Amino acid sequence: MGRNVGVRNRLGPMTGDRIFRFSISCSSFLMIFILFAIFATLSYFSFPAIKKVGLSVLLRKTWNPHAGEFGILPFIVGTLLTSFLAISLTIPLSLSIALVLSEYLRDSKIATFLKGGIELLAGIPSVVYGLWGLTYLVPVVREVAILLNKTPYGVGVLTSVLVLVVMIVPYLVSIATEVMALVPSDLKEAAYSLGATRYETIRHVILPYSKAGIIAGIILSFGRAMGETMAVTMLIGNSNHIPRDLFGPANTMASVIANEFQESTGITFSFLVLIGLVLLCITFLVNILGNAILKKTGIVREREVSCL
Amino acid sequence: MLVNGVVRVRKSQQPVRERTRFRILRDKLFRYVVFLLSFLILTPLIVILYHISLKGLKVVSWDFLFSLPKPAGEQGGGIYNSIVGSIYLVSLGFIFSVPLGVAVGIYVSERKETLLAKLTGQLSSVMQGVPSIVVGIIVYCWLVLPFRTFSALAGGVALAIMMVPLVIKATEETLNALPSSLREASYALGVSYSRTVLKVLVPSALNGIITGILVSVTRVFGETAPLLFTSFGSQYLSYSILKPIDAIPLRVYTYAMSPYPEWHDLAWGASFVLATIVVTLNILTKVIQRRWKVRF
Amino acid sequence: MESPILKILNFSAYYGELEILKKINLDVYKNRVTAIMGPSGCGKTTLIRCINRMHELTPGARVSGKIYLEGEDIYEMEAIILRRRIGMVFQKPNPFPMMTIYDNVIAGYKLNGIRISKDQMDEIVERSLKATFLWDEVKDHLNRKGTFLSGGQQQRLCIARALAMNPDILLLDEPTSSLDPRSTAHIEDLIGELKKRVTILLVTHNIGQAARVSDYTAFIYLGELIEFGPTAKLFTAPDDRRTEEYVSGKFG
Numbered sequence: 001m002g003r004n005v006g007v008r009n010r011l012g013p014m015t016g017d018r019i020f021r022f023s024i025s026c027s028s029f030l031m032i033f034i035l036f037a038i039f040a041t042l043s044y045f046s047f048p049a050i051k052k053v054g055l056s057v058l059l060r061k062t063w064n065p066h067a068g069e070f071g072i073l074p075f076i077v078g079t080l081l082t083s084f085l086a087i088s089l090t091i092p093l094s095l096s097i098a099l100v101l102s103e104y105l106r107d108s109k110i111a112t113f114l115k116g117g118i119e120l121l122a123g124i125p126s127v128v129y130g131l132w133g134l135t136y137l138v139p140v141v142r143e144v145a146i147l148l149n150k151t152p153y154g155v156g157v158l159t160s161v162l163v164l165v166v167m168i169v170p171y172l173v174s175i176a177t178e179v180m181a182l183v184p185s186d187l188k189e190a191a192y193s194l195g196a197t198r199y200e201t202i203r204h205v206i207l208p209y210s211k212a213g214i215i216a217g218i219i220l221s222f223g224r225a226m227g228e229t230m231a232v233t234m235l236i237g238n239s240n241h242i243p244r245d246l247f248g249p250a251n252t253m254a255s256v257i258a259n260e261f262q263e264s265t266g267i268t269f270s271f272l273v274l275i276g277l278v279l280l281c282i283t284f285l286v287n288i289l290g291n292a293i294l295k296k297t298g299i300v301r302e303r304e305v306s307c308l
Numbered sequence: 309m310l311v312n313g314v315v316r317v318r319k320s321q322q323p324v325r326e327r328t329r330f331r332i333l334r335d336k337l338f339r340y341v342v343f344l345l346s347f348l349i350l351t352p353l354i355v356i357l358y359h360i361s362l363k364g365l366k367v368v369s370w371d372f373l374f375s376l377p378k379p380a381g382e383q384g385g386g387i388y389n390s391i392v393g394s395i396y397l398v399s400l401g402f403i404f405s406v407p408l409g410v411a412v413g414i415y416v417s418e419r420k421e422t423l424l425a426k427l428t429g430q431l432s433s434v435m436q437g438v439p440s441i442v443v444g445i446i447v448y449c450w451l452v453l454p455f456r457t458f459s460a461l462a463g464g465v466a467l468a469i470m471m472v473p474l475v476i477k478a479t480e481e482t483l484n485a486l487p488s489s490l491r492e493a494s495y496a497l498g499v500s501y502s503r504t505v506l507k508v509l510v511p512s513a514l515n516g517i518i519t520g521i522l523v524s525v526t527r528v529f530g531e532t533a534p535l536l537f538t539s540f541g542s543q544y545l546s547y548s549i550l551k552p553i554d555a556i557p558l559r560v561y562t563y564a565m566s567p568y569p570e571w572h573d574l575a576w577g578a579s580f581v582l583a584t585i586v587v588t589l590n591i592l593t594k595v596i597q598r599r600w601k602v603r604f
Numbered sequence: 605m606e607s608p609i610l611k612i613l614n615f616s617a618y619y620g621e622l623e624i625l626k627k628i629n630l631d632v633y634k635n636r637v638t639a640i641m642g643p644s645g646c647g648k649t650t651l652i653r654c655i656n657r658m659h660e661l662t663p664g665a666r667v668s669g670k671i672y673l674e675g676e677d678i679y680e681m682e683a684i685i686l687r688r689r690i691g692m693v694f695q696k697p698n699p700f701p702m703m704t705i706y707d708n709v710i711a712g713y714k715l716n717g718i719r720i721s722k723d724q725m726d727e728i729v730e731r732s733l734k735a736t737f738l739w740d741e742v743k744d745h746l747n748r749k750g751t752f753l754s755g756g757q758q759q760r761l762c763i764a765r766a767l768a769m770n771p772d773i774l775l776l777d778e779p780t781s782s783l784d785p786r787s788t789a790h791i792e793d794l795i796g797e798l799k800k801r802v803t804i805l806l807v808t809h810n811i812g813q814a815a816r817v818s819d820y821t822a823f824i825y826l827g828e829l830i831e832f833g834p835t836a837k838l839f840t841a842p843d844d845r846r847t848e849e850y851v852s853g854k855f856g
Contacts, residue, residue, distance in 0.1 A: 020502030027411035096345035125530025227439030287437035498687030
C-alpha cells in the first residue's frame with residue numbers, strides 16, 4: 001500500500017522535538033512514581049503496627065499507647081460521625097443556595113453578592129475557623145450544654161460539626177450550581193409552559209436531572225469533611241474514646257495524628273502512620289467514586305477548588 | 309406530565325381551585341425556606357469577618373508585622389518571622405510544583421490517547437484528595453527522618469505536593485480548550501512540534517495556567533497541617549533551607565492552642581493578616597483571569 | 605512552454621483504509637494561479653494538505669505516489685523545511701491571538717528561531733503587508749493585537765504572514781468562504797497581483813471564483829482528477845461530460 005506517514009508513529013526528526021517529548025513523558029512518570037512512593041512510604045512505616053496487631057486494630061476500641069493498647073476504632077467513629085453529621089446539615093443549606101443562585105436569583109446582583117460571600121467563606125483558612133470556634137462558639141455550646149444538663153466541655157463533636165458545616169458548604173454549593181446549570185433550559189420551559197410552579201419544576205425536572213451530579217457532590221464533600229484537620233483538631237476536644245454524646249469530646253483520624261504525631265516514638269509512631277494510611281485509603285475511595293459519577297454527568301472538571 | 313400517572317389521577321379528583329391554591333402556597337413556602345437557608349449562611353460569614361477585623365485590628369500594627377515573637381509572658385511581639393517563612397515556603401512550593409505541574413499538564417493534554425497520559429490525569433485528581441495531614445506524614449518520612457531535622461525544604465515539598473494537582477489540571481484544561489486552528493497555523497509555517505507547543509500553545513494558554521497557579525498558591529498559603537511535621541515552626545527568623553521555619557498559619561495555631569491570653573490576641577492578629585493575604589490573592593486571581601482573556 | 609514548479613505523479617492519499625485521492629497526476633505551473641475545484645468533500649483540501657505534508661498530522665494518514673517540488677521529492681525532505689517553502693492560508697482566518705500584528709507577520713521567523721536583524725524584520729513586515737494591501741490600514745497599529753481587524757483584514761494578515769517566508773508556492777484553502785462579498789472581491793484582486801511573485805494553488809468550491817481568478821483549473825470529483833487544463837478551455841469547451849455538468853451547475 002502506501003508509506004505510513006502518520007506523525008504519531010515516529011519521533012520528531014529534530015533533536016529539539018525528541019528532547020521535548022522525552023522530558024514531558026519523564027515528568028509524567030515522575031508523577032506516577034510520586035504517587036506510588038506515597039503509598040509505599042505509608043505502608044512501610046505502618047508495617048510494624050500491622051505486624052504487631054493485624055488488621056483487627058481497626059475494630060479495637062481502646063487507644064492507650066502507654067499501656068500498649070492500640071485500637072483505632074474511636075478515631076474511625078469520630079471521623080465518620082463528624083463528617084456524616086456535617087454533611088447532613090450541609091445538604092439542605094448548600095442545595096438551597098445552589099437553587100437560589102441558579103434558579104431564583106440567577107444572574108442578578110444579589111446572586112453575585114451571595115456568590116462572593118460564599119467564595120469568601122471558602123477562602124478563610126482552617127486554622128482561623130478553629131480560632132474563631134475556640135473564642136466564640138465554645139462558650140455558646142458550653143451554655144447550651146449547661147441548659148441541657150450535660151457536661152459543659154464546650155469543645156466536642158457538636159462544635160466541630162458546626163464549624164465543619166460552614167467550611168464544607170461552599171464546596172458543595174460550587175458543585176451543585178455547576179450541575180444545575182447543565183439542566184437544559186428547554187426542559188424547564190416545557191414544565192413552566194405546562195403550568196408548573198417553580199417548586200414543581202425544581203422537584204420534577206431540575207433535581208432529578210441533576211441527581212447524579214448532586215450525589216457525586218455530596219460524596220466528594222463527605223471526603224473533604226473527612227480530611228479536614230485543623231479546625232476539627234482545635235475544636236473536638238482531643239479525647240481518645242468513642243464519642244457517646246454530641247456535647248462530648250472525641251478525636252478524628254486527622255486530629256489524633258495532629259495531636260500525637262510529634263511526640264510519638266516507636267510503635268506508636270507506626271500506628272499513627274497506619275491511621276494516616278487508613279484515612280488516605282478511605283478518602284481515596286470516596287474521591288474516586290465521587291469523581292467517577294461526576295464524570296458521567298458530563299461535568300468535565302474534577303473538583304477540589306476553593307472558589308466558585 | 310412528568311409525574312407518575314397514578315398520583316396525578318388521585319390528585320385531579322380534587323377540585324381544581326383548591327388544588328391550585330395548595331400548589332401556590334407550597335411554592336411560596338418552599339421559596340421562603342430556600343431563601344432563608346441560603347442567607348442563613350451569611351450570618352457566620354459576617355460574624356467571622358467582623359470578629360477577625362475587630363480582634364485583629366486591635367493587635368495589628370507596623371510593629372506587629374515587622375518584629376519577632378516575644379517569649380511567653382512578655383507583652384508585644386510580632387509575626388515577622390512567620391510572614392517571611394510563609395513567603396519562603398510558598399515560594400519553595402512554587403518552584404517545585406510549577407515546572408513539574410506544567411510539564412505533566414502539557415503531556416496529559418498533548419498525548420491524551422496514551423495510557424500514561426490517561427493514568428497520570430486520573431492519578432493527579434486522586435492526589436488532590438490526599439488529606440493535608442497525610443501529606444505531612446509522608447514528607448516527614450521522606451525528608452525529616454533521614455536528616456533528623458525539621459526544615460523549610462520539607463515544608464516546601466509538602467506544599468508542592470498540594471499544589472501540583474491543581475497546576476496540572478489548569479494546564480491540561482486550558483490547553484485542551486485551545487482551538488486546533490492555532491496549531492495548524494503554526495505547523496503551516498514550518499514550525500516544529502516542540503516549538504509549536506512551547507511558543508504558540510503554551511503562551512496562548514498562559515492565562516489559564518497562571519490562574520491555576522494563583523489558585524494553588526492561595527490555597528497553600530493558609531495550610532497548616534502539612535507544615536506541622538515538616539517545617540514545624542519556630543520563634544526565630546530563619547532563611548536556612550535546612551532548619552525549621554515558621555509560617556503564619558502555624559503561628560496562629562501555636563498561639564491559639566496556648567494557655568496565654570496575650571497570645572490568643574496575637575493569634576487574632578495573625579489571623580487577620582492571613583485572611584487579608586488570602587482575600588487579596590483571590591481578588592488578584594479574578595482580576596488576572598478577566599484582564600487576560602484571549603479571544604479566538 | 606510553461607514550466608511546472610510542482611509535479612504530482614500517481615498520487616493517492618488514504619485515511620486508514622479509505623482512499624481519498626486516487627492516482628492524481630497534475631502539473632502546477634510557476635507564477636500561475638491553479639484552481640482546484642469540485643464539490644464538497646471530494647478531496648480538494650486533502651490534496652493541498654498533502655502538498656505541504658499537513659495531511660500526515662492526522663493519525664492513520666497514508667500516501668502513495670510522488671510529489672516533486674522543483675525536482676525534489678517532498679517526502680525526502682524534512683517536513684518542517686518543506687513547509688517553509690510552501691505557505692498555507694486557511695479557510696477561517698487564524699492570526700495568532702496573543703501576538704501583535706507585527707509579530708504575526710514575522711511569526712514564521714520568530715517561531716522557527718531564525719535570527720534576523722530588526723531592520724530586516726521591519727523590511728519584511730512592510731513588504732508583506734504592502735503585498736497584501738494591508739499596509740496603509742495597519743501601519744499605525746502594528747503593535748496592537750490582530751483581533752480588532754475585520755475578517756477580510758485578518759485573512760490578508762494571514763496571507764502576509766505566509767508571504768513573509770518567501771515561499772515558492774502559496775496554498776489557499778477556500779480563503780474567502782468565511783468572508784463577506786466585498787472582502788472576497790479584495791482577496792480575489794490580491795490573488796491576481798500575488799501570482800507575479802509566487803505560484804498559487806487555490807482550492808475553491810465557488811465555480812465563479814475559479815473562473816474569475818485562475819489560469820489553470822483542475823476539476824476533482826470523488827477523489828479523482830477528472831480534468832485539468834487552462835481555465836478558459838475548462839469552462840467553455842471541457843473534454844469530460846462531468847466537468848461540463850459541474851461548471852454549468854448541474855451538480856455540486
